[in-house]
Amino acid sequence: MMAPALAVIVALMAQPAAPPPAALPVPELPAAMGRSISAERLSADVATLASFGTRHTLSAEQDPRRGIGAARQWIFDQFVAAGCKAVAFDAHTVPKGPRLPDGATVVNVMAVVGGTDPAQADRLYYVVGHYDSRNADAMDAVGEAPGANDNASGAALVLELARAVAAHPLPATVVFLASAGEEQGLVGARRHAEEAASKGAKILAVLNSDIVGDPSPRGGDRTVVRVFSEALPKTLGVEALAALRAAGAETDGPSRQLARFVDDVARLHSMDVRARVVYRADRFLRGGDHSAFNDNGFAAVRFTASAEDYSRQHANVTERDGRPYGDVPAFVDGAYLAGVARLNLATLVHLARAPGAPERVRLVADALGNDTTLRWAAVPGADGYEVVWRETTDWRWTHAADAGNATSLTLPLSKDDLFFGVRSYTRAGYRSPVVFAGAGRQ
Ligand SMILES: [Zn+2]
Structure with missing residues (x-):
């Protein structure tokens, strides 16, 4: 029998974590x-x-x-x-x-x-x-x-x-x-x-x-x-x-x-x-x-x-x-x-x-739920995309998750509690500015 406090910690650790940011080099400035x-x-x-x-x-x-x-x-x-x-x-x-x-x-x-x-x-x-x-x-x-x-x-x-x-x-x-x-x-x-x-x-x-x-x-x-x-x-x-x-x-x-x-x-x-x-x-x-x-x-x-x-x-x-x-x-x-x-x-x-910023970025708000799904349209020249987020009270983006070259990503995070955005990147490490994810139905 696990002690109750330890059980809580194990349960927290078992929560699906958001994927890490894209592992990109810091691009060298010429x-x-x-x-x-x-x-x-x-x-x-x-x-x-x-x-x-x-x-x-x-x-x-x-x-x-x-x-x-x-x-x-x-x-x-x-x-x-x-x-x-x-x-x-x-x-x-x-x-x-x-x-x-x-x-x-x-x-x-x-x-x-x-x-x-x-x-x-x-x-x-x-x-x-x-x-x-x-x-x-x-x-x-x-x-x-x-x-x-x-x-x-x-x-x-x-x-x-x-x-x-x-x-x-x-x-x-x-x-x-x-x-x-x-x-x-x-x-x-x-x-x-x-x-x-x-x-x-x-x-x-x-x-x-x-x-x-x-x-x-x-x-x-x-x-x-x-x-x-x-x-x-x-x-x-x-x-x-x-x-x-x-x-x-x-x-x-x-x-x-x-x-x-x-x-x-x-x-x-x-x-x-x-x-x-x-x-x-x-x-x-x-x-x-x-x-x-x-x-x-x-x-x-x-x-x-x-x-x-x-x-x-x-x-x-x-x-x-x-x-x-x-x-x-x-x-x-x-x-x-x-x-x-x-x-x-x-x-x-x-x-x-950097590639151009992703287009038609939206947060899918079609049902109540504790996950967040982001969708966007691909842009030429992008090797991949990152979803970024922050507390609604923070002034800058604090977290990122790599979506690879997909055009959607679902994260185990509440859309109600955070702000989300998407940016594109190249393998060399250049990232576009973020596009804020407004709510969309699909
Ligand atoms: Zn002036």
Whole structure:
């Protein structure tokens, strides 16, 4: 006769356990790519962008040394020198608006590095940073506006990643977008995203870096970058929203999964700058170009330094202690910016080398029961799929089970008590972002 306590323990141990996660290697990031990110070059590029005096969207377009025209030509030339084959001025005629009293032609600079796998090349991943700047007066198109941290830092990151990816192209396509008109209401990115949406472009993730060079203010941490994401897409219809409310999935939209993906990549590679995931679309009283992509139905996140000094941001350049004070290059930390760039690059490599995320992911809720069955549709290029789950109160996925190359898996876990999702993987160890499993009847 077994003692009652021991019988309970044996019974617990006999419960069917969920299968373990897929036994995948930690994929090596191409060493040459990682090493190619240079703090010195990032700092030099920030200084060059600041040297155009102002990059206000309405500043001089014809002056070869000062104003947004000179800046965008320099960015264009950098993309070409990086070896990007498709480099273009992405110009949009924007009508009158609150910060564009006469309307304007707003010119983004973009470069495309095509995917090397013809079956994956239609998948687009975006690296975005606005290159326009402003000072204390959003309408001052002539005064000094060096915009070193906001956002020469992000534009320099875009250029540095373009150099790395052009030298080592990825299976999926990467679009590098230095956007204009951000300070005038996100107009450059918004027009670009609207056009992409109207053409049905398959933009699967947007990594927007804005204010990523200066973590020095009080509370700042040189080992952390904040990653902001919206909870749910604005573009969801009433029925889809009702289903997500019923499933308790208010914090599991595609942009949230992307933010968690960035965090996973930072942990996997023990990166110098890791993600502080913030469950909020952006900071208070501020906006960014990721929102222009979000508003058009695309998953997008914003990288921003761990803390900000509002006395320098959008400020007129003055002097303190005999030195220039404001958003000047002296406050940008090249080593930190390089850390943020490496996290962006690693995220991009994982996204572009992973298969596309599984489709039609659902949790089968056709009967009451204590098991959970997940189903999904296969995607090209996937060697297998993992089901992931977490407590409903956890912020990140904590558990995974390997489903092999099946398209369904039943787990001895209660669907009522946990959140579930599915991701695809390759044998080399690249995993896609997770797709949340909403309830389905079959
Ligand atoms: Zn900005």
